[in-house]
Amino acid sequence: MRACIVGAGSIGSLFAGHLATVTDVTVLTRRDEHARALNEEGLRVSGRHDFTARVTAASDARDLPEFDLGIVATKGNVVAAAAESLGGRFPAATMMTVQNGLGAEEIVRAHGSWPLVSAVTFMSGTKHSDTHVEYILDTPTWLGPYGDTPFERVQEIAQLLVDSGLKAEALPDLLPAQWSKLIFNATVNGVAALTGLRHDAHFAAQSDVGDLGHLVHDLVDEGKRVAAGAGVELHDDPWEMNVLATKRGSAHSPSMLEDVLARQPTEVELINGALVREAERHGVEAPLHTALYRLVKAREASYS
Amino acid sequence: MRACIVGAGSIGSLFAGHLATVTDVTVLTRRDEHARALNEEGLRVSGRHDFTARVTAASDARDLPEFDLGIVATKGNVVAAAAESLGGRFPAATMMTVQNGLGAEEIVRAHGSWPLVSAVTFMSGTKHSDTHVEYILDTPTWLGPYGDTPFERVQEIAQLLVDSGLKAEALPDLLPAQWSKLIFNATVNGVAALTGLRHDAHFAAQSDVGDLGHLVHDLVDEGKRVAAGAGVELHDDPWEMNVLATKRGSAHSPSMLEDVLARQPTEVELINGALVREAERHGVEAPLHTALYRLVKAREASYS
Numbered sequence: 001m002r003a004c005i006v007g008a009g010s011i012g013s014l015f016a017g018h019l020a021t022v023t024d025v026t027v028l029t030r031r032d033e034h035a036r037a038l039n040e041e042g043l044r045v046s047g048r049h050d051f052t053a054r055v056t057a058a059s060d061a062r063d064l065p066e067f068d069l070g071i072v073a074t075k076g077n078v079v080a081a082a083a084e085s086l087g088g089r090f091p092a093a094t095m096m097t098v099q100n101g102l103g104a105e106e107i108v109r110a111h112g113s114w115p116l117v118s119a120v121t122f123m124s125g126t127k128h129s130d131t132h133v134e135y136i137l138d139t140p141t142w143l144g145p146y147g148d149t150p151f152e153r154v155q156e157i158a159q160l161l162v163d164s165g166l167k168a169e170a171l172p173d174l175l176p177a178q179w180s181k182l183i184f185n186a187t188v189n190g191v192a193a194l195t196g197l198r199h200d201a202h203f204a205a206q207s208d209v210g211d212l213g214h215l216v217h218d219l220v221d222e223g224k225r226v227a228a229g230a231g232v233e234l235h236d237d238p239w240e241m242n243v244l245a246t247k248r249g250s251a252h253s254p255s256m257l258e259d260v261l262a263r264q265p266t267e268v269e270l271i272n273g274a275l276v277r278e279a280e281r282h283g284v285e286a287p288l289h290t291a292l293y294r295l296v297k298a299r300e301a302s303y304s
Numbered sequence: 305m306r307a308c309i310v311g312a313g314s315i316g317s318l319f320a321g322h323l324a325t326v327t328d329v330t331v332l333t334r335r336d337e338h339a340r341a342l343n344e345e346g347l348r349v350s351g352r353h354d355f356t357a358r359v360t361a362a363s364d365a366r367d368l369p370e371f372d373l374g375i376v377a378t379k380g381n382v383v384a385a386a387a388e389s390l391g392g393r394f395p396a397a398t399m400m401t402v403q404n405g406l407g408a409e410e411i412v413r414a415h416g417s418w419p420l421v422s423a424v425t426f427m428s429g430t431k432h433s434d435t436h437v438e439y440i441l442d443t444p445t446w447l448g449p450y451g452d453t454p455f456e457r458v459q460e461i462a463q464l465l466v467d468s469g470l471k472a473e474a475l476p477d478l479l480p481a482q483w484s485k486l487i488f489n490a491t492v493n494g495v496a497a498l499t500g501l502r503h504d505a506h507f508a509a510q511s512d513v514g515d516l517g518h519l520v521h522d523l524v525d526e527g528k529r530v531a532a533g534a535g536v537e538l539h540d541d542p543w544e545m546n547v548l549a550t551k552r553g554s555a556h557s558p559s560m561l562e563d564v565l566a567r568q569p570t571e572v573e574l575i576n577g578a579l580v581r582e583a584e585r586h587g588v589e590a591p592l593h594t595a596l597y598r599l600v601k602a603r604e605a606s607y608s
Contacts, residue, residue, distance in 0.1 A: 194499075195498075202605055212602040215594075290518075291592055297514045301501065
């Protein structure tokens with residue numbers, strides 16, 4: 001199963017490096033020099049695993065050979081541009097999305113009729129350079145069929161990921177996991193972006209009335225009511241995910257916090273915006289998530 | 305009526321400079337070199353007025369001569385320290401507080417039995433140096449009696465301020481004005497501190513569902529319900545204050561935004577914390593202001 005990784009940030013690089021140990025991997029990058037560096041130096045994975053893999057990279061989709069599995073691993077706000085560049089090509093491919101939030105599948109669908117696979121990933125890495133990614137958390141990627149994609153296809157992809165050294169599991173219905181992560185991400189990313197706090201013990205503190213953990217808990221509860229309104233039974237409790245994550249040794253810096261510190265566009269629309277729109281669609285009140293959504297968008301507006 | 309200005313930030317300097325044109329003014333500063341500079345160079349006021357006034361400054365309350373009117377113009381979070389330094393002295397003085405939020409009067413009361421006057425000020429200035437303040441907005445200061453202070457005393461102080469060139473008005477009950485400004489400040493300062501936006505047109509924008517003006521409006525409405533629960537009829541509509549302020553030429557940078565950018569303690573307790581505690585006290589739900597309060601406190605926690 002030839003694979004193409006679209007977008008080589010930390011998650012894309014982790015997929016590309018590992019898969020390249022078991023199959024032919026191509027990488028579609030945004031920048032020309034990134035593709036050139038990967039072709040010349042290969043892709044080094046360090047941390048939990050340690051190896052350098054050969055990949056074939058290009059910055060133009062027209063230069064890519066055919067593949068069977070496309071993993072769209074770009075940031076949420078450039079999925080549309082990436083999908084558009086793939087449009088009308090690669091008829092044999094199944095496309096898998098791994099973005100945070102909700103809605104990446106529909107964006108890819110608008111640009112082609114490929115079978116689609118939904119995924120959420122809990123692994124994490126740090127990209128040290130264009131050709132070096134450190135594998136930090138080896139938590140799993142969960143995959144499920146989107147639309148009428150056969151579950152067997154999802155199982156084959158999960159098996160390929162496992163064979164490559166990553167943790168992966170095929171689920172007949174990904175929505176419960178996707179929504180658990182959606183609520184977790186909308187809450188933790190939004191709060192981190194606004195407060196400047198990494199995901200640390202403040203997020204679970206509930207002693208004084210002014211403590212942040214109260215707000216985090218209220219946001220999670222509100223998110224659960226939206227999930228219930230949408231008819232989704234959660235795979236994991238986002239509050240427990242939050243408490244567990246704050247107990248890890250070093251506090252994780254959520255991507256939305258990194259984005260606002262770098263004055264970059266965030267994934268607020270696919271994450272917080274998606275949750276607010278789902279609440280609206282199902283007639284569930286979500287005043288706190290709506291407030292968070294508006295505040296993060298205003299923070300983005302402050303860049304200019 | 306000899307005056308002493310406690311705290312010479314921009315508001316304190318505006319009071320000190322103007323009052324020094326009509327009466328003897330002493331200034332209590334935190335830093336020794338600030339007092340020395342004022343004694344040597346005087347205090348320059350530019351902008352709407354232009355003059356240099358002689359003042360007598362000291363950084364230790366024990367070095368201050370007697371006075372009749374004390375204006376406590378420090379930041380909210382150092383009122384306690386300032387009042388403590390005045391404690392047991394100046395038996396002839398009436399003390400006036402001009403801090404944002406609620407509760408400065410009680411803090412001063414804890415350190416002495418002086419008659420108290422409450423004030424809110426809408427004037428603004430920019431301090432260019434220890435001895436130079438620019439008078440920007442010549443909007444008024446409103447004064448009212450606190451406790452059993454006679455209204456005549458408040459009127460005398462208002463007249464002195466007017467004689468000195470400032471705009472001032474004595475009100476028999478300051479609470480309606482104080483609460484209008486409290487709701488305005490809790491909303492605008494909190495939102496600005498979290499988003500990084502100056503008080504600009506975003507605060508009044510209500511076109512798209514994600515627009516910030518919706519949140520600002522909801523925060524103001526929630527604040528009005530707290531005021532109603534506290535039995536206070538507002539002097540001005542904080543939403544109209546907000547819309548009007550965003551229409552001025554250049555966007556004002558709220559003090560809480562300045563504070564978080566400088567990683568300084570903010571006045572969140574006297575402003576947002578006071579509103580949240582009033583809501584609690586009167587049994588009014590205030591989920592959005594409570595969220596804002598927790599987020600700003602978390603932003604402060606991120607400094608360390």
